[in-house]
Amino acid sequence: MKALRNYLDKIKPNFEEGGKFAMFRSVFDGFETFLFVPNSTSKTGVHIHDSIDSKRTMIVVVIALLPALLFGMYNVGYQHNLAIGANPGFWATFAFGLLAVLPKIIVSYVVGLGIEFAVAQWKKEEIQEGFLVSGILIPMIVPVDTPLWMIAVATAFAVIFAKEVFGGTGYNIFNVALVTRVFLFFAYPAAMSGDQVFVRTSDTFGLGAGQVVDGYSGATPLGQIAIAGKELIGNFQTVDVLGNPISTWDYFVGLIPGSIGETSVIAILIGAAILLFTGIASWKTMGSVFVGGAVMAAIFNMIGTTVAMTVSPIDHLFLGGFAFGAVFMATDPVTSARTETGKFIYGFLVGAMAVIIRVLNPGYPEGMMLAILLMNAFAPLIDYYVVEANVNRRLNRVKLNK
Amino acid sequence: MGLISKKNKEVLTGPLNINNPVIVQMLGICSALAVTSKLEPAIVMGLSVTAVVAFANVIISLLRNTIPNRIRIIVQLVVVAALVTVVSEVLKAFAYDVNKQLSVFVGLIITNCILMGRLEAFALGNGPWESFLDGIGNGIGYALILIVVGFFRELLGSGTLLGYQVIPQCVYDWGYVNNGLMILPPMALITIAVIIWVHRARNKDLQE
Numbered sequence: 177m178k179a180l181r182n183y184l185d186k187i188k189p190n191f192e193e194g195g196k197f198a199m200f201r202s203v204f205d206g207f208e209t210f211l212f213v214p215n216s217t218s219k220t221g222v223h224i225h226d227s228i229d230s231k232r233t234m235i236v237v238v239i240a241l242l243p244a245l246l247f248g249m250y251n252v253g254y255q256h257n258l259a260i261g262a263n264p265g266f267w268a269t270f271a272f273g274l275l276a277v278l279p280k281i282i283v284s285y286v287v288g289l290g291i292e293f294a295v296a297q298w299k300k301e302e303i304q305e306g307f308l309v310s311g312i313l314i315p316m317i318v319p320v321d322t323p324l325w326m327i328a329v330a331t332a333f334a335v336i337f338a339k340e341v342f343g344g345t346g347y348n349i350f351n352v353a354l355v356t357r358v359f360l361f362f363a364y365p366a367a368m369s370g371d372q373v374f375v376r377t378s379d380t381f382g383l384g385a386g387q388v389v390d391g392y393s394g395a396t397p398l399g400q401i402a403i404a405g406k407e408l409i410g411n412f413q414t415v416d417v418l419g420n421p422i423s424t425w426d427y428f429v430g431l432i433p434g435s436i437g438e439t440s441v442i443a444i445l446i447g448a449a450i451l452l453f454t455g456i457a458s459w460k461t462m463g464s465v466f467v468g469g470a471v472m473a474a475i476f477n478m479i480g481t482t483v484a485m486t487v488s489p490i491d492h493l494f495l496g497g498f499a500f501g502a503v504f505m506a507t508d509p510v511t512s513a514r515t516e517t518g519k520f521i522y523g524f525l526v527g528a529m530a531v532i533i534r535v536l537n538p539g540y541p542e543g544m545m546l547a548i549l550l551m552n553a554f555a556p557l558i559d560y561y562v563v564e565a566n567v568n569r570r571l572n573r574v575k576l577n578k
Numbered sequence: 579m580g581l582i583s584k585k586n587k588e589v590l591t592g593p594l595n596i597n598n599p600v601i602v603q604m605l606g607i608c609s610a611l612a613v614t615s616k617l618e619p620a621i622v623m624g625l626s627v628t629a630v631v632a633f634a635n636v637i638i639s640l641l642r643n644t645i646p647n648r649i650r651i652i653v654q655l656v657v658v659a660a661l662v663t664v665v666s667e668v669l670k671a672f673a674y675d676v677n678k679q680l681s682v683f684v685g686l687i688i689t690n691c692i693l694m695g696r697l698e699a700f701a702l703g704n705g706p707w708e709s710f711l712d713g714i715g716n717g718i719g720y721a722l723i724l725i726v727v728g729f730f731r732e733l734l735g736s737g738t739l740l741g742y743q744v745i746p747q748c749v750y751d752w753g754y755v756n757n758g759l760m761i762l763p764p765m766a767l768i769t770i771a772v773i774i775w776v777h778r779a780r781n782k783d784l785q786e
Contacts, residue, residue, distance in 0.1 A: 362758060363758050363760070364755050365758060
């Protein structure tokens with residue numbers, strides 16, 4: 177540590193104004209504050225000073241995402257092996273997933289951080305750290321077969337139009353990772369939905385080549401529900417890629433087809449525990465998303481005229497990106513509601529809206545992304561009315577005391 | 579005074595750049611979103627609006643001293659409606675396919691804010707020749723933006739221009755896919771925003 181600090185101090189003058197590498201000043205500054213908590217404090221105003229600055233916050237979120245990411249890598253290999261009827265063992269399965277996912281992470285970070293660094297250098301600002309989390313979220317919420325160039329285009333679009341034009345980290349209205357996904361979803365629908373993209377059937381860098389077995393279908397459970405959703409109640413059963421029936425327990429464990437990081441509720445709950453234990457995500461938002469989804473699903477259960485309506489509340493919470501969105505996306509401190517009461521309203525509506533979109537709109541098997549983006553737009557309004565209500569309540573109290 | 583005096587030149591060229599109706603005055607955005615998913619309707623729409631606004635300007639300018647102030651909006655509407663009907667019939671007769679694509683938006687030229695804005699702000703106070711130049715200038719200023727937006731939306735959204743394939747097949751074979759979002763209205767809004775961004779970056783005095 178000491179040696180690193182000394183080395184940074186030694187090369188620092190090169191990056192100061194007039195130094196050799198003055199044009200990379202913000203890059204150096206970004207790395208320096210990333211490695212060491214900066215010891216400079218603001219000169220004006222009253223501030224609370226502790227070591228949990230936003231770079232440290234972001235790293236905790238990335239750590240919380242790791243279980244889901246590692247499980248996602250394994251699951252990519254696992255689904256692939258099911259599809260080609262091979263069983264190469266745990267490590268080969270994981271290696272297949274690692275090779276399939278790693279390029280996406282690299283592309284997302286290189287494109288996003290490249291734009292962030294360029295903008296910071298151009299406006300002579302410090303590098304903003306928000307993309308540390310977005311960069312790992314983006315590969316986790318896309319299907320495994322999304323081409324890399326699409327991820328690059330969508331990431332560039334989201335960073336520029338959802339973040340930099342609003343003023344950078346902390347000013348964005350919409351969650352950047354979800355804007356990336358929504359761009360992919362509407363621009364390249366064939367690569368983002370359907371039953372061809374969620375399981376990789378071809379080889380990855382020559383690894384795991386093989387023929388697809390008979391009876392294979394890559395449809396996700398939510399995709400199957402959406403297809404069957406319009407029909408009246410019959411004998412409906414979700415199946416895995418080989419046609420074997422799967423149950424709520426399988427949704428919970430997560431060895432089912434889906435976007436890379438979203439399938440395993442267990443891995444996501446480990447991340448949720450880390451976020452809640454460190455106090456970085458709000459339990460109010462997170463909990464009320466689950467409550468909202470469950471209540472809405474229960475209401476649909478009572479109506480219960482189509483297959484999609486009869487999916488039980490617990491299945492809704494475990495399937496697709498619901499848990500992932502609730503834990504990692506809805507709790508985004510920038511785009512969600514800020515007021516404590518507002519967090520309950522915001523979370524509840526995210527959950528309810530996600531289930532409404534899933535059940536009532538067969539065109540969109542998954543509603544979590546659209547629900548969170550919709551509520552992102554309403555979050556400032558919720559905050560405004562919560563604050564107004566508080567102001568009125570206190571004004572009334574003054575009147576009564578007179 | 580020559581036909582194109584210095585003042586008239588400003589009247590004609592101002593709307594093309596620093597006084598553009600779409601990207602500076604923010605008028606006519608709705609039709610700019612609606613008709614620009616392909617280049618051809620964008621061009622036809624631009625020409626139609628240019629014709630209507632130019633001739634409406636001339637007619638209102640000729641009548642400007644006889645129109646009672648209280649009913650001027652109605653008179654303007656009647657003139658515009660008559661011209662729009664003429665344009666619509668011409669399109670139906672000679673460019674039926676494009677007319678189909680434009681659908682109601684030809685009829686809705688009548689509600690285009692640029693028209694009422696120019697009639698109110700310019701034609702009621704200036705002579706017919708200046709008004710004609712003003713109408714041409716504003717119409718072309720509007721058409722210009724529509725064509726730029728239509729160009730990018732058709733190129734990136736369909737890989738074609740005016741219906742001809744421009745992006746070669748080999749690019750698709752490498753895995754390129756047309757961007758479906760460019761066909762949808764949100765991207766028209768974002769494309770116009772980018773044009774405004776570039777325009778303001780080049781004209782410092784327009785920045786607020």
